[in-house]
Amino acid sequence: MSDLSIVDKNTKPLLNRFFSPIRINGMEMENRSLMSSIHLNLEDFEDQFERMAYFYAKRAAEGVGLIVTSGCSPDVPGMFAVKGFSLKEDAEIASHRIITDAVHQKGGKIALQIMHFGREAVHGNIVSSSNRKLASSLFTPKALEEPEILAIIDAFAACAQRAVDAGYDAIELIFSQGFLVHQFLAPACNNRTDAWGGSFDNRSRLATEIARRVRARVGPDYPIIFRVPCMDLLTGGITEDESIELIRRLLPFGVDLLSVSIGWHNSDVPTIAMVVPRAGFASATRLVRDNFPDLKICISNRINDPRVAESLLIDGGADVIAMARPFLADAALVSKARRNAFDQINPCIACNQNCLDYVFSGQPVGCSVNPEAVQPDEGVYAALPRKQKVAVVGGGIAGMGSALFLARRGAAVDLFEAGSSLGGQLRLAARIPEKDEFLGTVRYYTQAVIEAGVKLHLGTEFGAAQLAQGYDHVVIATGCATRHPGNLPGADLPHVIQYSDVLENSCPVEHPVVIIGGGGVACDVAKYLMKTKNSLRSAAHSYLNLKVADDSLSKYLAADTSSAASVTLLQRSSRKFAFRLGRTTRWIQMADMERLNVSMRNKVDIIAITRDGVEIFNRATKVSEIVPARTVVLAVGHEPRLQLLELLEKAKIRHSVVGSAATEGDVARRTNISSALGDAYQMALSYADR
Template sequence: MTRYPHLLRPLDLGHVTLPNRVLMGSMHTNLEETRDWNRVAEFYATRARGGVGLMVTGGMAPNREGGVFPGAAGLFTPEDIANQRIVTDRVHEAGGRIAMQILHAGRYAYGPDCVAPSPIRSPISPFPPKELDEAGIEKQIADIATAAARAREAGYDGVEVMGSEGYFLNQFLVTRTNRRTDRWGGAYENRMRLPVEVVRRVRAAAGADFILIYRLSMIDLVPEGSSWDEVVTLARAVEAAGASIINTGIGWHEARVPTIATSVPRAAFAWVTRKLMGQVAIPLVTSNRINTPEVAERVLADGCADMVSMARPFLADPDFVRKAATGRADEIAPCIACNQACLDHTFSGRISTCLVNPRAAHETELAIGQTETPRRVAVVGAGPAGMACALAAADRGHAVTLFEKSGRIGGQLNLARRVPGKEEFDLLVEWFTTMLSRKNIDLRLGEEADTAILAGFDAVVVATGVRPRDPAIPQGDGARVHGYADVLSGRVTVGRTAAIVGAGGIGFDVAEYLVQNAPSPTLSIDDWRSEWGVADPAAHRGGLADAHPEPAARTVTLLQRKPEKPGRNLGKTTGWIHRATLAAKGVRMLGGVNYERIDREGLHVTFGEARENPTLIKAESVILCAGQESEKTLADTLRAAGVEPHVIGGADHAAELDAKRAIDQGTRLGVAL
């Protein structure tokens, strides 16, 4: 008897039956742009072997002007079709099914040739779009239909027409971006004409026995977005035009509401899809922040959808479905929705991968095979780098002993999990705990390794992490100064007013910890919606209402030496969320300061190279978040004894607390040993 009867139930689409209710949602990984088709094929085939019911590729451009950036992949030539056939053949050999997403970016296209319904520039692009005339609109429709026909020729089982997230088809639907007065603008029946005609023409071009998914924006989260009546009207029209499945899209890329970051509650938008259930007869897919089989099962059992879309969870663990189906759900590597290695990479033009699983999109490079020469390997430090190395080395067949001088694993992850909005780190530490026990690793907690203990090993890995850097600010009598680790671990009590020295990632984390009244809104969908102003689109067009953040628990000032806006170097796709969260809580952020001294009144600072404008930041507590230094004592001692250790993670390089780099470095070393 399965624990997930709804999730694992087949779905009959008429001409084909999917083995379960799991859709691997579209992710643009930048893999197609490498033109390494064996690598692309192995990425998808690995997930097909893991049991996912249906996969959707990253967005493929229907034409040059519709690509998300110049040179974006698409099916433009016979060679393109042949290359995509390598991917689909590999997926089918693995027992999977795959659909190609057709994505026309419209005004989001990052290039001077972008086109749109009206010449209104996007706030996330410097390029003003050209307004399409009748002939131009017909060309876009024809090109999208041609892309679908070519996808079938390339062996795909279907296509997903991208009609949400503020892309081209979505831009025609709302008056925010469509100011036309012809038959493609004005009344809603005109504004929805383009997506409906696209679906009709795609169905005609691809044939009846072909999966056609339409990605429909069910809540735009932008001013002048669609009303709920318009969403329902479009869904019915899309069904009538020939769609097989309707997939849920949430929010435009320019929306100022987070939709998939770790601070968003799990299944935070399933209620939106549920509103559409019963309004159409074809299956509905719900999406966003569904990252465990338990959450997915509950969403389906509650009648929110017919199918669930999970994208990044298949970066974290390609065997998600197979593990759930075979009673090994606790072994599923969790997606923590951090965006650090996936979306941040995508929008930086890098290959997308996963903080938790660095092998994602690197399957051909980081293949873990059994070693022919097993060795005794000691890993010192059970933080993210050490644990990742120990697991990879054990998978290779080495005998691994993992030393941790404290009484628990996790290292700096145990601080991260205390930050409101980062509760998913709990799941990551639980997963490491499970996997260390399953891999027959000799875990020695509370034991500090030294040269004598390590003498008998064939290889020694030092992953001893970092120690906080002391900024050496003069302190007077009565100064109440705390390190960030003491604050986040709850070892000290912080006053009602606080000054934070250092506005990097740790400084922002500490600020969020200090201003948040328990419980965290991430743990309550209702509280989170109130905090960000997410409303029922039946009552508020676009699903936007006034935000009502809870009052801050403390008065906090966040400071940095750099003469720039604090938070500028935070994550590319999540930094704005942290800045907005603290701004809503009234946190004052100051750059270009000099720290002169700390006393019982608070923190004394000046500004600029000339040290002008002396200012007292009144604070009952001052928290130091001024960076870290590598903890290399053991490594230096080993070298002095003639042993050359492998040094990884923070012990190798201290630059903020970087779990992404630590886990990647640990995994790569474990594979190479």
């Protein structure tokens, strides 16, 4: 592994508040950035502490003000899995020293998050306030008895002392996010009738007793961060008044930094997905500030740009900015912001694919937009033994990633794109409502390949003339084309179009619309059509209502009507719609479809497309019918573009295939941003001078 980069502290940053120091009890942070806890799922690796140390030290070297570790259990039942990240006994202190020493060697500071998973754990020995089972869990928790509760309080205090002994600069006590302490606080989990349930006095007792015992153990000068639920967004969660009261009850134990926490993993409202606007829950932090103006407050949730962080600090609602996944997407986020290189930051797009979805599936965590993240050799690119001349064909995300990663290994790379811009399918995806974060990925990779010295050839088809330039290797990243169901009667009628025609050209369509297909793309197109149907009229009405104060517009607005939007999805398969979406995002997509009144019908055979609709046979009812449609949109899959592959094989030129240009059988392999960039990264790392 190569040495980690050192922050250049000589450039004057534009973000004055973000880069101002702040003292948290006896600890000074050199800036207002806090890398909040990310569970990495590295417990199955023998070298988990070395890997965690490398991961955290790399970010410390790039200037993060304070790093908070993965949730660390104080006892055995509190661990996430059978093998868990813990500090439950003195023998583990030496392993934790590997982490703290690595971070301190890079000039950083790190806090241990002490957390008991409770019923959120995935082993068979889980415990909670009551025996109420988490809907998504296989296990029913054991309701803790009072001696066991007292033992957990002791375990928190002992773990805090071990954190001090292990060299951690602070500790964070997490009383939120649906973990054990939160399970006592919330009536949704706690149906006890003893001294630990019922009234808020009783439900908050575990939190206050842990705070009391931990403060007594570590002393008055040691920094303690309290991560407290301040907006539960869950039926049966704690109320805003109870949140404020909980903070008030914690004050006697020294709240050095109050970290405002939003929601549960099973909240009724999305809290960290792409649909959430940036800094979407800042109001919760402002409420805390209004009640506790002297507290140092940390804000979190959907902050992925240091300029947004600066605006939040300017508003005065927060003193510290917590970001977790943005440090997966770009380890150098802070150092880039320090030198005002904002366009060089690889932004977190809140897709949840390789982070939160991987946490729940037990896989080592990574990042969709940064395939290096959490790798044992993150940031290391072995130089090629000799200069290689490589052509990458295709300017989508797989092509841009391939070009960038090969250039980092020292190859001379030419990137060919037949269109006029880079980005490919991501540019189409960014047109979907609430998915414009994809544009940040396109922007980052476009700039990154240019900075890496890749030569761009836009508007250029790759053919015989380019082959004659003597490339050592050609990477095929040409993607795929939309599939046309040629054997479907009526598929060539004028009102039948591909989903790409809808998104790429933004052309209005006539409703009602039938979309043939049931995957994530089909659902996205349905949302796009429903939300854009009346967008022009809505904008005009909003303008007039703003500018005209009286009721003289009523007749005009009443007259300005049009037919309602109507979209139906038809799918032959019996599986769920958008079934390939991850656990943390599919429910959001389905809730949106229901809210928008999109009709979804599966288990149907498509017989024919007519001028008036789509003829189907319902396999459940054994009835044929016509679904009305003035426009039919095809979203029935893709076919790989294989022309270049055939040319290269015939010419016996060395080549690789990445992304959706690759095949599974005779169809394009299903890919997303994660698998496309992962393909590119692995291809580049394994590339050899053959």
